[in-house]
Amino acid sequence: MRTIRSQLLLGLVGGTLACTVLAGGAIYFKVLEESNELFDYQLRQMATTLPTTQAASPARRQHGDPEEEVVIQVWDRNGGLKYISTAEHALSAAARPGYSTLASDDDRWRVYLAERDGDRVQVAQSVSAREELAARLALRSLLPFLVMLPILGVLIYAVVGRSLEPLTRLAQALGRRSPSDLQPLAERDQPPELKPVVAAMDDLLLRLDHALHSQRAFVADAAHELRSPLTALQLQLQLAERATDGVQRTVAFTKLHQRLDRAIRLVQQLLTAARQEADTADAAPAPVDLLELARACIGERYDQANARGIDLGIVESEAGRAGPCLSGNADSLRILIGNLLDNALRYTPSGGRVDVTVAHTCKEVVLQIADDGIGIPPAERERVFDRFYRGAGHAEWGSGLGLSIVRSVANAHGATVTLGDGPSGRGLLVTVRFGSSGTLVR
Numbered sequence: 001m002r003t004i005r006s007q008l009l010l011g012l013v014g015g016t017l018a019c020t021v022l023a024g025g026a027i028y029f030k031v032l033e034e035s036n037e038l039f040d041y042q043l044r045q046m047a048t049t050l051p052t053t054q055a056a057s058p059a060r061r062q063h064g065d066p067e068e069e070v071v072i073q074v075w076d077r078n079g080g081l082k083y084i085s086t087a088e089h090a091l092s093a094a095a096r097p098g099y100s101t102l103a104s105d106d107d108r109w110r111v112y113l114a115e116r117d118g119d120r121v122q123v124a125q126s127v128s129a130r131e132e133l134a135a136r137l138a139l140r141s142l143l144p145f146l147v148m149l150p151i152l153g154v155l156i157y158a159v160v161g162r163s164l165e166p167l168t169r170l171a172q173a174l175g176r177r178s179p180s181d182l183q184p185l186a187e188r189d190q191p192p193e194l195k196p197v198v199a200a201m202d203d204l205l206l207r208l209d210h211a212l213h214s215q216r217a218f219v220a221d222a223a224h225e226l227r228s229p230l231t232a233l234q235l236q237l238q239l240a241e242r243a244t245d246g247v248q249r250t251v252a253f254t255k256l257h258q259r260l261d262r263a264i265r266l267v268q269q270l271l272t273a274a275r276q277e278a279d280t281a282d283a284a285p286a287p288v289d290l291l292e293l294a295r296a297c298i299g300e301r302y303d304q305a306n307a308r309g310i311d312l313g314i315v316e317s318e319a320g321r322a323g324p325c326l327s328g329n330a331d332s333l334r335i336l337i338g339n340l341l342d343n344a345l346r347y348t349p350s351g352g353r354v355d356v357t358v359a360h361t362c363k364e365v366v367l368q369i370a371d372d373g374i375g376i377p378p379a380e381r382e383r384v385f386d387r388f389y390r391g392a393g394h395a396e397w398g399s400g401l402g403l404s405i406v407r408s409v410a411n412a413h414g415a416t417v418t419l420g421d422g423p424s425g426r427g428l429l430v431t432v433r434f435g436s437s438g439t440l441v442r
Contacts, residue, residue, distance in 0.1 A: 032134035047114040077118035182209040348373035364435035372427035
């Protein structure tokens with residue numbers, strides 16, 4: 001691909017040359033038109049003013065400028081040739097008086113025929129001589145431009161190079177930066193044409209800095225959260241190795257499996273959170289039937305709920321039977337519903353109830369998951385969306401990432417998540433409202 005400098009140079013010089021050629025053509029035709037009018041006037045003047053009492057012998061051949069190369073012929077009233085200025089270009093008489101164009105073997109001639117005292121006087125001039133004169137005049141007019149064209153090319157090259165220096169400085173400034181230096185660029189020293197580019201790059205650097213900061217914070221938090229379960233695994237393994245009988249060994253390995261399950265769950269949540277942040281912005285939106293997706297997520301957890309005697313199901317509503325559709329990512333929405341259901345099942349006691357409701361109006365789609373578990377105190381309902389935060393007094397283990405992932409998916413779909421009391425005054429009601437940012441398919 002050609003450089004901007006070469007494209008500008010070729011474009012400007014080529015455009016100048018093309019304009020010069022077009023101007024030359026225009027000058028040529030204009031000069032030809034003007035010279036034809038002038039020469040026609042001269043032909044008429046010569047035909048009407050030249051004396052007709054000349055000897056019948058031919059005149060000598062003329063030499064000089066094309067406009068001087070004319071042929072003068074005089075015929076008497078009987079049609080006899082009385083005079084011809086040059087015998088080399090003997091032309092027949094025009095059919096009628098006035099202007100006309102005659103063709104000979106070697107050229108075309110512009111003639112004027114005048115009738116005077118019974119004689120006919122015809123003055124003719126070569127058309128090619130007129131065209132040659134017009135071409136010479138046009139070339140003389142364009143000659144200064146053609147001479148200046150190389151000088152103009154050098155000037156354009158220098159001006160373009162100087163104009164591109166801010167772009168070169170910008171590239172050098174970016175090239176000198178380290179991967180960790182994401183500070184905004186100096187916009188005040190840039191020309192107006194580069195300010196939109198610098199502003200867009202500053203915005204990109206700001207978003208990249210935010211993403212890297214979030215990534216570093218996530219890695220630090222993940223390392224901190226993984227330290228405790230891994231330490232617990234190591235201690236439980238040591239206890240299993242020190243067991244002296246089969247009963248102690250069985251109890252130790254049972255606890256070891258439980259701690260291993262918790263560590264696996266934590267790692268899965270960490271991977272889900274990391275993948276969710278990376279894939280949400282890149283995923284192409286597509287129509288998603290939220291009701292069918294909720295039913296699929298419930299089906300995946302039905303055995304788990306049935307084993308604990310928890311009544312898990314969808315509460316049918318007139319507003320939800322039509323199958324509300326969203327424009328979003330099905331995998332991300334499945335993660336959202338799955339995390340809410342996992343939290344509800346984890347904190348709902350045996351014999352409890354978890355109800356899922358999907359309803360929609362012309363403006364929004366609402367997903368609600370209600371349980372009659374221990375609930376979340378109002379003072380903690382905003383903090384539980386922070387990573388790795390777990391409220392005090394919870395007997396169930398968890399990673400503290402579930403609701404953080406839910407809010408991340410909801411934000412990516414333009415939805416809002418609110419927490420409230422369950423329908424019976426106990427437990428938790430999670431409400432997710434879609435459609436505020438155009439995610440509802442109409």
